[in-house]
Amino acid sequence: MKYAMLVYSDQSSWDSLSEEESARLRTESMPRWIALFEELGKADPNLVGRELVSASEAKVVRVVDGRTVVTDGPFAETKEQLGGVFLAELADLDEAIRLAALVPTAEHGTLEIRPLATR
């Protein structure tokens, strides 16, 4: 079964950091991210993992009466915002939960697991 693991966290604290601070935190957490990618790679060598640029840079696209309307996003005004996504072929939901709990962001944010639809 293919799953999406959606990484949600409060980005406002991260956005307020200086470039040096965020670079330092990034370096600090890097070994855990590398360990996570090793585990994910074992589960699915074709795993897709992407980190997104801050939600404050999101654009929202709608088409109204045939005209494209673009507004500054994000779409949902929630405290936690999507910051990244993993897409992987995994044995079952338990495996997805085990891997989601290894994501460093799970310690302050939320990992949402969604099966991909098959038609």
Place this chain on the structure above:
Amino acid sequence: MEFLALVYTNPDGWGRLSEAEQAAAYEGYMAVSRDATAAGALVDASELESTAAATSVRVRNGEALVTDGPYAEVKESLGGYYLFSCDSLDEAIDWAAKIPAAWHGGAIEVRPVHVDEEAAA
């Protein structure tokens, strides 16, 4: 550059469409995948199972807390995604505007993918 297009759909809006309209919209989603693939602009795309099938995981004090349901209860929910590879945000917006949810009361959130400058160098 890569852009993740998050497809937010309104399940009520979808329910109001006739069967023929739903089939046309579904074909519209497929057409975006086909056209973007042909243009070399598609990395990946999929529909997600409904939020009823979602599981949320949080780790607090070293303990994994697992709950049924999506991270946030919102009227319009994330229904799928397209990961586009294109030269500019404008091009990603052009692709997003072709996604049926954008013209059926939903919306497409376009997010640039973070590029690790060290890894890219």
